[in-house]
Amino acid sequence: MVVCAYTERRWDVLMDCLSAATVQAGPSDEVLLVVDHNDHLREAAAAAAPAGVRVVANTGAVGLSGGRNTGLSSTDKDVVVFLDDDAVPQTGWLDAQVLPYADPEVVGVGGVAAPKWLSPRPAWFPEEFLWVVGCTFRGIPPRPHDIRNPIGANMSFRREVLAHVGGFSEQLGRVGTLPVGCEETELSIKVTAAFPGRRIVHSPVSRVHHQVTRDRVRWSYFASRCWSEGLSKAAVTRLHGSGSALASERRYVSRVLPSGFALGVRDALHGDVWGLARSVVLVLGLLLTVLGYARGRASST
Template identity: 45%
Template structure:
């Protein structure tokens, strides 16, 4: 995708709470400051009429430009349906996703666009760095578990490399990817802060690779965003809850795509990356460096709680107690009723 066609990128930001008002404004502002101009920014509000109304008023000055549109999630509550609503309403040939509590660096979209110069590439992800509310990483918090707070973690390859899946809060896809594989599966991803689940992008990317066997998915770590980590997520209690939820989510993914694909990357992570992290933490402890023992212990605790979640999730899946669906993105109603817009041509493409 050349610079001339870069304006074909629609950016989707899914939002759900007024508690992140300033974060949402900052996210939208960072899209507007890109060196490669986005075609539009879509704010998809997850079943929060007050926030929908407030954002509509905030961006009504954009009326007629199409720069920012505010939409209501036309599907069930949750991040997956919100993304599907954004995909269905987007006008761009590429759809990029940015977390509502993150800001993108100036060349974020430009690096995404460069990846799509190869017609085989259907997805390009980026690098997500934590912005700790306390001012710095807690001594005990291992970099190998930065995915707990929605960030790129130690163990992922560097540079521009081919991967099994991208990370959903900092990613872009050709529209053709959704035409081929449908939308994000509802029932896996987050529902506000009620269920800190995830893995919907993992399941989608594996499904995409099956639908288009020669598809190329990339991560380019030059496409950087900064993700705010609130103080509540710097605590061990959240770490434990989130790792357990990840295990539950992985069980759902394995049910959908099979354990061989669903856990392919995780096997390398648990057998090579994490043991190295434990050894590094113990070495730091022996050398008297702060947090070494805590990091080693957190890695062990994270593995145990994620494993427990996976076991529980697998049992529930076998009993039929966990289900999700992944149909065409139009099933959310994003191109029809239930979508509210400010500016441009309305919700329909």
């Protein structure tokens, strides 16, 4: 298991994450904490982490992708599980991550990231946009199924396939609080292209609670995250073309968002004054993401 951390501000939830992970780890499992170029945090974590946690420094580029690649190169386990430092595994999480690998065609597994709100979810915030805060959004079927890519807060891959494709692109992914991403999308596209017929699957029983801090429930963060998602998708498109880079997004725009818009209108008609606001935010979120994508594509030329 690889947990990547960069800031002391998440100390309490980081310790909760590590404790929950070590409780579920078996005798042959390993829990790695990769600290992203923060000596103070690394020293503090090495002193306070639960028994069985090995703390290492990120030897790659600054950011989440560099940290994950450091974790990958620091372990020899057949399956590498990745957790965010603000995601706390729930009972049965690890078993549900590992079980699908009994099928030799499965090369990756993604689980559910349920939001743990530190302040109430704004009434205007549509569940179809929970990906903005790193969580599983409404529209993902609540049953096992094949997926293009997992959610980064709760995922795993066979180590051999990650090594074969060169790991995570360090040109993508979060650096500190900069709300860019898509590194797991780009990685998954590389993996399935390199191993035709192999599958990445969704395991709904593998659940974590992903902390949503107060700063992430503001409109400013929502807008910035949508814009940055568009920029990130443009970067993936440059690398792999729009076919694979946008396949899931086409389904999301054509099915999930219209359903969410209709649901918001229906809620408004039934007396929920915020229902219409959620429908409007769906449109604005899509518009900001498209504009970010267009800007990213224009910049690439």
